[in-house]
Amino acid sequence: MSSINNLSVQQLRQAANLKEQIVALEKELSQLLGSTASSVAAKAPKKKGGMSAAGKAKIAAAQKARWAKIKGAKPATAAVEAVAAKPAKKKFTMSAAAKAKISAAAKARWAKIKAANK
Numbered sequence: 001m002s003s004i005n006n007l008s009v010q011q012l013r014q015a016a017n018l019k020e021q022i023v024a025l026e027k028e029l030s031q032l033l034g035s036t037a038s039s040v041a042a043k044a045p046k047k048k049g050g051m052s053a054a055g056k057a058k059i060a061a062a063q064k065a066r067w068a069k070i071k072g073a074k075p076a077t078a079a080v081e082a083v084a085a086k087p088a089k090k091k092f093t094m095s096a097a098a099k100a101k102i103s104a105a106a107k108a109r110w111a112k113i114k115a116a117n118k
Contacts, residue, residue: 007015
């Protein structure tokens with residue numbers, strides 16, 4: 001589809017005529033159907049919600065302040081020491097009896113499935 005800037009005068013006139021015909025046909029169709037809805041072409045696009053420049057500036061300033069507070073409170077060496085100073089989480093270990101019980105239950109399930117398939 002070509003840009004409107006690249007169209008000739010004749011093509012623009014033809015496009016305008018087609019648009020007028022479409023509007024007239026849509027009007028006639030709405031009268032026949034008794035519809036009070038406006039045509040699709042005549043509907044204005046929905047306005048998108050927006051934010052003022054002042055609102056954006058306030059949010060940006062608040063975010064910059066939060067980052068400055070975070071970066072100012074934790075020097076690089078203190079951050080590394082804080083991570084190293086944390087105790088390691090204890091890993092969950094399962095007892096041998098619990099492992100054996102789970103294994104036995106799984107073997108029983110599989111034996112039942114294999115027996116049903118035979």
